[in-house]
Amino acid sequence: MTTGKSTIIYTLTDEAPLLATYSLLPIIRTFTAQAGVDVVESDISVATRILAEFPDSLTDEQKVPDNLAALGQLTQDPSANIIKLPNISASVPQLQAAIRELQSRGYKIPDLPEDPKTDEEKAILKSYSKVLGSAVNPVLREGNSDRRAPASIKRFARKHPHSMGEWSMASRSHVAHMTHGDFYHGEKSMTLEAARDVKMELIGKSGKTTVLKSKVSLKAGEIIDSMFMSKKALCEFYETQFEDARKTGVMLSLHVKATMMKVSHPIVFGHAVKIFYKEAFAKHGALFEELGVNVNNGLVNLYEKIDTLPSTKKEEIIRDLHACHEHRPALAMVDSAKGISNLHAPNDVIVDASMPAMIRIGGKMWDANGKPQDTKAVIPESTFARIYQEVINFCKTNGNFDPTTMGTVPNVGLMAQKAEEYGSHDKTFEITEDGVANIVDLATGEVLLTQNVEQGDIWRMCQVKDAPIRDWVKLAVTRARNSGMPAVFWLDPYRPHEAELIKKVETYLKDHDTKGLDIQIMSQVRAMRYTLERVIRGLDTISVTGNILRDYLTDLFPIMELGTSAKMLSIVPLMAGGGMYETGAGGSAPKHVKQLVEENHLRWDSLGEFLALAVSLEDMGIKTGNNKAKVLAKTLDDATGKLLDNNKSPSPKTGELDNRGSHFYLAMYWAQELAAQKDDAELAAKFAPLAKHLTENEQKIADELKSVQGNAVDIGGYFLADPVKVSAVMRPSATLNKALELVKG
Ligand SMILES: NC(=O)C1=CN([C@@H]2O[C@H](COP(=O)(O)OP(=O)(O)OC[C@H]3O[C@@H](n4cnc5c(N)ncnc54)[C@H](OP(=O)(O)O)[C@@H]3O)[C@@H](O)[C@H]2O)C=CC1
Numbered sequence: 110m111t112t113g114k115s116t117i118i119y120t121l122t123d124e125a126p127l128l129a130t131y132s133l134l135p136i137i138r139t140f141t142a143q144a145g146v147d148v149v150e151s152d153i154s155v156a157t158r159i160l161a162e163f164p165d166s167l168t169d170e171q172k173v174p175d176n177l178a179a180l181g182q183l184t185q186d187p188s189a190n191i192i193k194l195p196n197i198s199a200s201v202p203q204l205q206a207a208i209r210e211l212q213s214r215g216y217k218i219p220d221l222p223e224d225p226k227t228d229e230e231k232a233i234l235k236s237y238s239k240v241l242g243s244a245v246n247p248v249l250r251e252g253n254s255d256r257r258a259p260a261s262i263k264r265f266a267r268k269h270p271h272s273m274g275e276w277s278m279a280s281r282s283h284v285a286h287m288t289h290g291d292f293y294h295g296e297k298s299m300t301l302e303a304a305r306d307v308k309m310e311l312i313g314k315s316g317k318t319t320v321l322k323s324k325v326s327l328k329a330g331e332i333i334d335s336m337f338m339s340k341k342a343l344c345e346f347y348e349t350q351f352e353d354a355r356k357t358g359v360m361l362s363l364h365v366k367a368t369m370m371k372v373s374h375p376i377v378f379g380h381a382v383k384i385f386y387k388e389a390f391a392k393h394g395a396l397f398e399e400l401g402v403n404v405n406n407g408l409v410n411l412y413e414k415i416d417t418l419p420s421t422k423k424e425e426i427i428r429d430l431h432a433c434h435e436h437r438p439a440l441a442m443v444d445s446a447k448g449i450s451n452l453h454a455p456n457d458v459i460v461d462a463s464m465p466a467m468i469r470i471g472g473k474m475w476d477a478n479g480k481p482q483d484t485k486a487v488i489p490e491s492t493f494a495r496i497y498q499e500v501i502n503f504c505k506t507n508g509n510f511d512p513t514t515m516g517t518v519p520n521v522g523l524m525a526q527k528a529e530e531y532g533s534h535d536k537t538f539e540i541t542e543d544g545v546a547n548i549v550d551l552a553t554g555e556v557l558l559t560q561n562v563e564q565g566d567i568w569r570m571c572q573v574k575d576a577p578i579r580d581w582v583k584l585a586v587t588r589a590r591n592s593g594m595p596a597v598f599w600l601d602p603y604r605p606h607e608a609e610l611i612k613k614v615e616t617y618l619k620d621h622d623t624k625g626l627d628i629q630i631m632s633q634v635r636a637m638r639y640t641l642e643r644v645i646r647g648l649d650t651i652s653v654t655g656n657i658l659r660d661y662l663t664d665l666f667p668i669m670e671l672g673t674s675a676k677m678l679s680i681v682p683l684m685a686g687g688g689m690y691e692t693g694a695g696g697s698a699p700k701h702v703k704q705l706v707e708e709n710h711l712r713w714d715s716l717g718e719f720l721a722l723a724v725s726l727e728d729m730g731i732k733t734g735n736n737k738a739k740v741l742a743k744t745l746d747d748a749t750g751k752l753l754d755n756n757k758s759p760s761p762k763t764g765e766l767d768n769r770g771s772h773f774y775l776a777m778y779w780a781q782e783l784a785a786q787k788d789d790a791e792l793a794a795k796f797a798p799l800a801k802h803l804t805e806n807e808q809k810i811a812d813e814l815k816s817v818q819g820n821a822v823d824i825g826g827y828f829l830a831d832p833v834k835v836s837a838v839m840r841p842s843a844t845l846n847k848a849l850e851l852v853k854g
Pocket residue numbers: 194195196197198199246368456459462463673674675691693694695696697698699700701712713714715717761
């Protein structure tokens with residue numbers, strides 16, 4: 110993909126952010142066009158990514174380009190300027206639903222093969238696996254992560270705090286994680302002195318050698334890890350924890366990241382379902398096997414599969430499933446009204462969002478009666494689960510966080526080039542036979558890292574390259590210098606991978622002027638405690654972390670500090686020189702689509718988009734000498750401030766100002782700021798009529814936007830909504846639409 114110097118790529122994604130884009134993008138373009146900046150769409154929705162995999166199944170009109178691959182290439186271009194909105198990282202049930210929707214709309218794409226046998230089926234599955242789980246972000250994140258709450262947003266949150274639940278000393282909520290046999294336990298790690306090609310192989314007890322990955326090319330200076338999760342230890346852990354919850358009468362919840370960890374965590378999730386419903390699986394296991402039940406995709410898969418059975422058999426199985434509940438603890442619910450529990454689908458319990466939501470409301474989740482209850486939060490992998498227990502301990506002792514006084518915790522995250530666990534899917538395997546799992550040098554046959562594994566264990570290799578580590582250290586020093594905040598590297602010397610990282614961090618810190626800076630290295634739990642002690646004293650601390658903690662902490666702290674991770678500035682300075690601006694630190698908020706379709710109210714907050722656009726324009730202004738772009742950036746920031754001060758953010762309640770209304774106010778304030786500024790007379794003259802018109806018609810437009818709310822709307826699809834229908838729904842104010850035309854020409 111080649112783009113002009115004055116081009117911003119704006120991604121079209123899924124769910125709430127995509128709906129919001131239909132309203133916001135026409136406004137953005139009205140403004141940027143006057144600075145000669147083109148805002149070009151790139152559709153990377155899950156539906157489009159599916160279609161791009163199967164050109165041969167489509168008619169010429171239906172064919173779509175592989176936009177994600179093109180964007181991936183663009184990240185290597187120093188002039189890249191990409192605004193990336195959150196997208197669905199599809200679980201298997203979501204992928205199946207998207208495929209069904211596309212097929213029903215006349216796209217002759219193949220079904221998702223569940224148990225591929227022929228070469229053709231295997232090839233189809235390979236294509237679909239490119240769309241499965243977190244398939245977008247790892248391709249685009251060719252830089253490390255800089256996520257923070259801008260000072261103006263933090264000030265606003267202090268002045269207008271969101272609600273927080275009460276924490277009690279008597280809370281029974283806690284985190285349960287494994288204490289042996291998990292990835293943390295037996296990890297091995299090394300730094301490569303020279304480049305090598307390696308393979309991953311399993312030497313079975315029977316003597317048979319299976320090559321699981323024939324070649325991974327490693328660069329000099331790269332850190333590699335070999336780690337596994339024991340199936341036996343995991344299942345024992347579940348048994349113990351489920352029984353403990355039952356005996357002590359506390360509710361049970363499960364938290365995984367099956368989207369990012371798309372190979373390992375569905376397996377981890379599936380074992381929980383099988384252990385929870387152990388007796389039903391013991392009785393009907395053979396039939397489930399025959400039916401191809403795969404509870405790695407949640408209980409929903411089992412219900413779907415037994416639907417094909419005669420009703421008496423189906424009812425017997427449902428009775429047996431229900432009977433299991435009698436000697437199991439109560440389960441946390443995702444939707445108690447519909448009876449959807451935590452074990453229903455792995456994409457409903459995504460740990461980075463679900464744990465902070467629980468902590469924010471005082472350590473509670475919802476039970477089957479829709480009542481908040483204390484919970485045993487099961488997060489099997491101990492490596493990072495421990496940070497949540499530390500937060501819980503802290504809240505139990507100190508009470509809930511106070512958004513009016515708490516300090517801020519920005520993050521500098523090691524993320525580039527598929528760093529660490531989040532880049533390990535293609536090197537993760539479920540072991541088929543007891544034996545030895547080796548990473549072997551292809552040229553010399555030398556075994557670099559070895560593990561004794563058993564059938565059912567999950568074995569993986571992680572990588573992190575040297576250049577991203579250097580860049581990460583540099584970014585941390587820069588952020589510490591620019592912000593004046595202390596920076597803490599959350600690194601655990603007892604974990605082999607992090608011990609290797611610490612050596613590099615200590616070396617690369619010497620490349621920088623760190624005089625006067627407070628930079629420390631602490632293990633996760635200590636770092637959390639240290640940071641929280643500062644947080645409650647109103648002090649700010651940069652967390653400098655690896656990829657998983659980047660993900661966890663950039664939901665956790667914003668949700669405590671700002672009420673949502675949507676209000677984060679999320680910059681990815683691309684290592685090749687360009688910039689990617691993610692909008693917020695959260696996801697695509699599926700609940701919001703439901704509300705729009707049922708009640709024509711979109712509560713999605715586009716603040717993340719406003720913040721990202723301002724930094725994207727500013728960067729373009731600086732890099733290309735486009736002064737008008739700089740003026741647009743400055744006035745957009747001021748307009749955003751005004752929008753917050755005047756409380757024009759979307760309300761969650763139908764009938765009140767929503768996403769569309771807040772876009773209107775942004776347009777009005779932005780036009781007013783442009784009309785009033787003195788740096789560019791041409792822009793002032795161009796936007797004065799719009800400012801006047803919108804100001805005069807404020808009430809009329811607000812009324813037009815509000816009057817449509819309350820009734821169900823048709824957007825013509827979920828994964829592939831009809832652009833004409835969505836546009837009509839998202840742009841219901843004729844007065845606003847006409848006003849935007851005033852600036853054209
Ligand atoms: N960068 C990316 O591309 C990311 C993608 N994802 C993907 O997003 C999907 C949903 O993930 P999930 O774990 O549910 O997390 P989300 O962050 O999407 O949603 C959790 C809750 O956060 C609140 N929220 C998030 N963003 C906004 C916003 N802009 N405005 C208002 N509220 C917001 C909403 O709360 P309320 O309903 O109370 O208003 C929402 O229900 C998944 O497919 C996941 O894989 C997840 C994270 C990042």
